[in-house]
Structures are given as structure tokens and as C-alpha cells.
Amino acid sequence: MARRQPSSQADDQSSQPSSSGCPRQRPGCKRKRSVAFRVEVEGDPAAEAQDPWVVESLSGLKMKLKRQRVSSVLPEHHAVFNRLLEDPIVKKFLAWDKKLEVSDKYLLSMVIAYFSRAGFFSWQYHIIHFFIALYVASDMEEDNQAPKQAIFSFLYGKKHSQRPLFHKLCFQFIRSMGWKTRVTREECEQIQAFDPDLWVWGRDRTLLP
Template identity: 45%
Template sequence: MAILIPSDVTCNMLKEAGFNLQGELQGKTQDLPAVSELKSWKKRGQRRNMWTVNHVEGTKLRMNKRRSSYRPEDQEAFYQLLEDPVIQSFLEADIFLKVSDKYLLSMVVEYFGRVGLPGHLYNRIHFFLALYIASDMEEDNPTSKRSIYQFLLGREHWPDLYKEFLKLKVEFFHAMGHRAWVTPDLCEEIQAQNPHHWVWSRARQCAP
């Protein structure tokens, strides 16, 4: 069930994440400094977590793994955002863990690292953008993905605002270097950094 967020609060959060929402609704795209910041943090020396083909032996591919991208400040930002009341309500509402099991949530941490913003700049919108992309990558269930922005924006307002959310998702994905794949091993590595945190108990048992 979605909680209704006042439209002015939602607009302000979207603006802080990088879009002038009112300008978009009027057909006048206006980049804020946060947009440039999101684009520019693609940075010198950013660590990447990718698999690359080293060489081919017959029908087998030898793969090399590059380093992960997440940083301690990304983990700290993630854990702090888990205290956000909207995020907490969303996690509580996802009783079957269709869009917020521990692996999808681990991907949020890695995505923060791939974008590379200073940890203190990440907010509620960034969390839901990352979770949406993770769900798109791993589940690709339109109904479940839709529940993410419906919950965030509220059932009353999401029809007017979801297109702006999806536009911002494109910016976020671009800032990630268009790299959405995260290995299960990396997810488990992220979880192992703080193994007793309650969020890592969100193991999906079976399909409802």
C-alpha cells in the first residue's frame, strides 16, 4: 500500500536529486547544479566492478574480475537512508521481498559507488532510483517495478510525477556508466561488511 507524500515534498526531493520538476512539467528542461554534479562525478580513478574476457580456450571464456566500486561512505549513506520513514514503510510493505530482498538492496550500495557522489549527497530519491534499476536488471517485473515509484510518489500524485522519476532514472543510469550488473559474490561481500544488520535478513524464501 502506498503512503501519500505531499506533492511539494516530492517535487523538492526530485529537484534535489537533479531535475527541476516544474520546468519539466511545463516542457522547459532546466538543469540544476545537481544534474551537472551527477554527470561530472564519472571521475578520474573511479573503481569499476566488471567482468572482462581475458582469453578464450575452446568453448570456454576465461574471465577477469575488476574491483568493486562501492566505498565506506556509500555503505554509510545506505544505512542512514534505511532510517528514512518512507523507505522503512516501503520495506515493511514489501512483505514478499519482490523488490527489496537483500541482494537487490546490496546492489543499491554498489550503484552508489558507481555513480560516485559524495555519500552525504545521496537521498531518498537516489535510493529508489537505484532500487528501480536493480529490479529492472534482476527481476524485470513491470508490476513490481511500478510499485516502487507508486509508493514513493503516492497513489494520488504518481500519474503526474512518474515520468520525471523515469527521466531521472536515465540520468542516474548514465552516471553509473550504464553498468547495472552486480554479481551475487559482490552482493554477499557487501552484506558481509555488516552481517548482523537487520536489512541483510531480508532473504526471499519462495514465490508467494
């Protein structure tokens, strides 16, 4: 008795789409990836997740640039700072801040760093720039913002109408620095090392009783 041959209907059924919409595969056959699938993989958002690593690399580069800015603090910036320390109002302010809440050695170091970044000529720096730089430094580093308000009293007395002008000058000063207001502790220590015997570097909070 002759064996019945498989009908062509069975072959047709094996090639019919399944309920999931994908063609049924014969045993031993491998499915070929379509071009559309390869494009989808190449354009997968997961592949673009590596972009933040590039940004992280750029952030590391910025850190190196910030370290290079230490060399931009020239002797003339120290000379400007020393000149402004002799101003009677500055002396009075530093004598008032006995707890060093607004003018410890690190905040004063930041003043010199800001002078170097602002890019003004030496003769352009005046007492207002000293207090602006000190105000911005305190704003960057201190949690307690109340003590820095005393700067207004030493500059303007009871004339509160001058405060908007001061804040406008602060904005212009920060913009002249390219919005780079962060100063590392290492930069501050290098600035202090330029003239370690300067009397203001003795304003150390850790030494207060």
C-alpha cells in the same frame, strides 16, 4: 625406318588453355602459385574470423575490471545506505514488501553497489536515489516488473505526472554509472559481508514460508 618425331603441334596443344581456363600441365610439372593467389589467401575473410576471439579476450578483461569494482564500495557508501534506511518512507516501503519482491537482500545490495559506481558525494544521496537504484536493480534482475511500480505510490502518491521525471532521473543515474548496471551474486555477498549483522540482510526469499 626412322621413327617419327613428335610434332611441335602436340607441344602447342599441351600448353593451350583447357575448357576451365587453366593451362594444361605436363606430367611431372608443378604449378606455381601466382602472386594474385597468395594475396587472395592472405586477404581471405576466413583469416579474419579470428577477430571475435580478440573481442572474447577483451570481454574476459572486462570481467576482471568488474571484479575490481567490488573494492570501490567504500565504508561511506554503506553509511549512506544505512542513513537512508532510517527514512520513514523507506521503512514504510520495506514493511509493505512482505514477499520481498522488490527489496530482498540481493536487490538491496545492488543499491550499495550502484551508489559506489555513480560517484556522487555522500551528502548528495537522498531518498530518491535509494528508490532509483532499487528500481534499476529490480529492472535488471526480476522477471515480474509489476511489483516495482509500487515505488511510484510511495514517492508520489497518485500523482502520475511525476513518473516521466522519475524515468529521466533513472536515465541520468545509469549514465553516471557508465551504463554498468550488472552486479554479480559474488559482489552482493561481499557487500553483505561488510556488515553481516545489518537487519536488511535477513530479507531472504528462500526463508519465506
